[in-house]
Amino acid sequence: QVHLVQSGAEVKKPGASVKVSCQASGYTYTSYGISWVRQAPGRGPEWMGWISAFNGNTNYAHKLQGRVFMTTDTSTRTVYMELRSLRSDDTAVYYCARDSGNAVFDYWGQGSTVIVSS
């Protein structure tokens, strides 16, 4: 059974960084990429970027280039998403999702709330 388990909620000050983890189980880890999707309060989902669990290749959303960084650790089957220079409008629930191909997100983590507030 596929599971994606994310790290817990975070409260950060503007300008700080946050690193969210997503540990995968129940499938061949290196056969799928992982995308990160965030959702601000009352808003629709917003794709942030994708990482290959096979070789670590990444593709980031244009608006987040230079602030978002995704890494993978095959030994622990964990993907990390770091967002730097946090602003108040980065307050959102952050989800990881398995990409089964062609940006079809078939399994999702439970979400990690990140609050950015002074």
Added chain:
Amino acid sequence: DIQMTQSPSSLSASVGDRVTITCRASQSISNYLNWYQQKSGKAPKLLIYAASSLQSGVPSRFSGSGSGTDFTLTISSLQPEDFATYYCQQSYFFGPGTKVDIK
């Protein structure tokens, strides 16, 4: 960037109703269109991929159709557990969502 629009933005319906939600892309996307259901406080759930393929475990009352720029999600007989927000998605772009609530 491709823009995705959905209509209506919200609707009220009764259990047993047939519900149709429309998604339009700003340019042709072939059949690269997925539909998700999201309930309050939960992650989105994949319902339909490649415009018309039913994800494993999703009830058959859900169906999708369309290609090019115009797509439709249909719920043939609305059930109490179907009250939620529905999003279409093409590649890395999500639509604004359609909220389905109880009439």
